Amino acid sequence: DARVTQTPRHKVTEMGQEVTMRCQPILGHNTVFWYRQTMMQGLELLAYFRNRAPLDDSGMPKDRFSAEMPDATLATLKIQPSEPRDSAVYFCASGLVNDGHRYTDTQYFGPGTRLTVL
Amino acid sequence: QQQVKQSPQSLIVQKGGISIINCAYENTAFDYFPWYQQFPGKGPALLIAIRPDVSEKKEGRFTISFNKSAKQFSLHIMDSQPGDSATYFCAATGNQFYFGTGTSLTVIP
Numbered sequence: 001d002a003r004v005t006q007t008p009r010h011k012v013t014e015m016g017q018e019v020t021m022r023c024q025p026i027l028g029h030n031t032v033f034w035y036r037q038t039m040m041q042g043l044e045l046l047a048y049f050r051n052r053a054p055l056d057d058s059g060m061p062k063d064r065f066s067a068e069m070p071d072a073t074l075a076t077l078k079i080q081p082s083e084p085r086d087s088a089v090y091f092c093a094s095g096l097v098n099d100g101h102r103y104t105d106t107q108y109f110g111p112g113t114r115l116t117v118l
Numbered sequence: 119q120q121q122v123k124q125s126p127q128s129l130i131v132q133k134g135g136i137s138i139i140n141c142a143y144e145n146t147a148f149d150y151f152p153w154y155q156q157f158p159g160k161g162p163a164l165l166i167a168i169r170p171d172v173s174e175k176k177e178g179r180f181t182i183s184f185n186k187s188a189k190q191f192s193l194h195i196m197d198s199q200p201g202d203s204a205t206y207f208c209a210a211t212g213n214q215f216y217f218g219t220g221t222s223l224t225v226i227p
Binding site: 004033042043045048091093106107108109110111112 | 152159160161162163164167207215217218219220
């Protein structure tokens with residue numbers, strides 16, 4: 001049963017600390033999304049990768065957030081320095097796109113990382 | 119500008135009743151409309167999806183109705199059960215991907 005995995009599942013840190021969240025997409029998928037979910041804002045798209053290249057990171061605060069895909073089996077989202085307003089659940093999702101003009105039709109979500117910044 | 123508008127924000131339905139969640143979109147380039155279901159503590163999961171070449175799609179108790187001219191689509195949950203209590207997100211995709219803001223459904227026994 002292929003699924004997206006995310007680590008850690010929970011993270012509590014102090015303001016100013018670096019936070020790294022990791023995602024392993026489903027093997028064979030060529031697209032990866034990072035989302036942030038809060039009660040107030042719902043699901044916000046932070047970054048979108050296709051074939052490991054970042055295609056859209058317009059939703060990500062550039063001064064403190066960074067997203068990378070070192071290889072096809074690992075995506076990372078870093079926050080440095082973290083702030084209390086970054087507290088949220090961060091989801092990674094992966095999918096498969098065959099048509100270069102499209103976003104993926106179906107996204108498979110991981111279980112999320114619940115981040116609390118004190 | 120919100121590309122996909124979802125309503126209501128919350129919904130309470132009696133067991134056995136029909137739950138209806140509505141979404142409206144702006145971009146006529148969207149050509150795939152999925153619905154996601156999310157339980158507390160879990161990631162969203164694809165529930166059912168439709169393309170605009172059909173007006174309705176049914177899978178078990180879940181039905182999507184699609185009105186292309188009105189740019190609206192809705193999710194109907196027939197014979198709603200307490201196990202359906204979750205948050206439901208509509209979405210629209212094509213050359214972009216947008217989620218609605220979510221509807222919290224509570225089915226009371």
